Amino acid sequence: MRNFLRQAYYNYRGLFIWLPWPSYITTVVFGPAFTIIMFALVGRFALGPDVVRPYVLGLVAQYIPFIISASILQCFVLERRFAILSIVYSSRGNREVIFFSRQLFHIPNGFVVVAAGLFFSWLLLDLDFNQVNWIALVLTVLVISLSSCACAAFLGNFFIVFTDWILMYRTFAGVIIVLTGVIIPISSLPAPLAVFSQVLPLTHGLVAFRSTFDGAGVAAILPSLLQELIVGLGYTVLGLVGYHVSEIIAKRRGLVETAA
C-alpha cells in the first residue's frame, strides 16, 4: 500500500502540469467557476431566471470529468514524452498497481472544482443551498469523480495513437457537454445518442447531483449512483485490459517513446 501511495503521489507531482498553485488556481478554481457564471448569465438573459439553477448545477457537475480527464490524460501523454514510460515498461512494476496509481490523486480535483463552482454560483448567482443534502452531495461528487477517473484512464491508453492530450481532452469534453444531460436533456437526444449517453460518465451521476439540491437523501439517489458506479466499473475493466494491450502494441510498433 505504501508503494502504491508513493507511486501515485510522485506521478501526480511529477506530471500534473497544473499542480503549481498559480496554474491550479486559474485552471481548476477560477477558470471553471467564471465559465459557469458566464454561461449561467447568458442562459438567464436568454431564457429567464428559472433555468439558472438546473443549468448551473449541470455546468458545475460537468467540470468533474473535464478537470479529471484533462489531468489524467496529460499524465499519460507526458509520461511517454518524458521517456518515463520506458522505465515503467522495463520495470518489475505490477501493471494493475501502476494503472490505478495514475488516478488516485486526481480524485480530489473533482471536489475542488465543484466547491469552487458552487461557491461562486452562491456568491454571484444567488444559488440556494437551503435544501441541499450535504452527505448525499459529497457522495455523489465522489462517485462521479471515480467514474471520470476510470473513463479518463481508459482514454489514456490511446496515447499510442494520439500524442497530443489536448486533442483527446477536447473531444471527450465535447461529448460530455452534449450527451450527458448537462444542457440538453437526454430525452431530447436522438435514440442512438440517448443510448450511448447511458454509458458515459456523469449521465447518471448528474441526476443524483441535481436531486441532492432538492433535498434527496442517499437512499433516494442510490439507484443513480449505482448506475454511475457500474459505468465506472466498466471503464475500469476496459481501461485495465487497454493498459496491457497498449503496452503490447507500443512495444510491437516501437511507440514507447516519442521525440522529445
Next chain:
Amino acid sequence: MNDSQQWAVECEDLGRIYTSRNAFGKKRDTVALDGLSLTFPKGVVFGVLGPNGAGKTTLVRILSTLLTPTSGFARVAGFDIVRQSGEVRKHIGQVLGGDRGYYGRLSGRENLLYFAALNHMNPRQASRRVDEMLAKVGLTESQDILMERYSRGMKQRIHIARGLLMDPDILFLDEPTIGLDPFGAQELRQFIPEMASQGKTILLTTHYMFEADALCQTVAMINKGKLVAMGSPADIKRHFSNIIVIEVTVKEVLKGLVEDISKLEGVRRVDIGVDGVLHKLTVHTTVGIDIQEQIAEIAGRAGIENIISREPTLEEAYLNILK
C-alpha cells in the same frame, strides 16, 4: 545449470523492422536489425560498437523488453524476452541516459524513491538503498534539488543510480557518456570496472573506441543491423581488421606524396596528422603485404624522421572493417 543459464545474453537471427507510412499511406520498412546473432556469458563487460543507425539502441531496447523483435529470438539471463519478459525484468537494469527519463519537478531523491516504489522495494529498504546510491554517485548534497536544475552530468549520475537501484545482474548502458564533459565522462567510466568487479554483466554501447578498448572484454561491431565482427579488442585489431599500421613522421607533406603512397599495393588508407612541427602519415596496409620499405623510399623525399609499424587501434580496425 542448463545451457541458457550460463549466458547473460543470447540472440539468434534477431531482426527488427520499423514500418512507417507516408501521407499517401504508402508503407516504408526500415530494417534496424537484420539477423543478428550474438552470445556472451555472465560477468563480462560486453561492448557494442557501430555507426549511427547501426542498430545498437534497437538491440538494447529489445533486450530490455521495450521493443518486440520482428524475427528471431533472444534470451536474457536465460529467459525469453517476449514470452518471459517479466522474468527478464527481474534481472536487468538500464541506463538509457540523455535528457529524459526522470521527473523534472521532483528532486533526485524523490525520483529514486519513485523508481524504488515502482519496483516494489520495501519502503524502509528503499530509503536506505536510495541513500546508498546517492552516496555512490556523489549526489548526497544535491539530493533535494529539483532534477530540472541538475547539470547534464548530475542527471546522468541519477540515471546510473536508478539503473543500479535494484541491484540487477545485468546492466545495459546505452551510450552513457554521450554529451558529458571529459570529467563527467571519466567519472562515469570509473563505475564500469567497479560494477564488473561486483560480478555484474554489463552491455555497453558506445561511439568511443577508446572507451570500448579500455573497458570491454568482448566487443561486437554491428553495421546496418548486422554483426560484422566480434571478439576481444585485441582479436578485432589483429584478425578482423586484417591491417597493419605504418606510421611515418616526415618534415613536410610534399605534393603527390600521399597519392604515391596510396597507389602501392596493399595500402587501404592514408591519414595525415600533425606531430608537433612535423607531420605524421598513418598508412593502413593489408596484413601479409610487406611494403614498409617502399613507403620509406617514397616518404624519404619529404625527409623521414621516423617510421614504425604497429597494430591498429580499435578505431582504425573499426574504420577498416566497416568500410
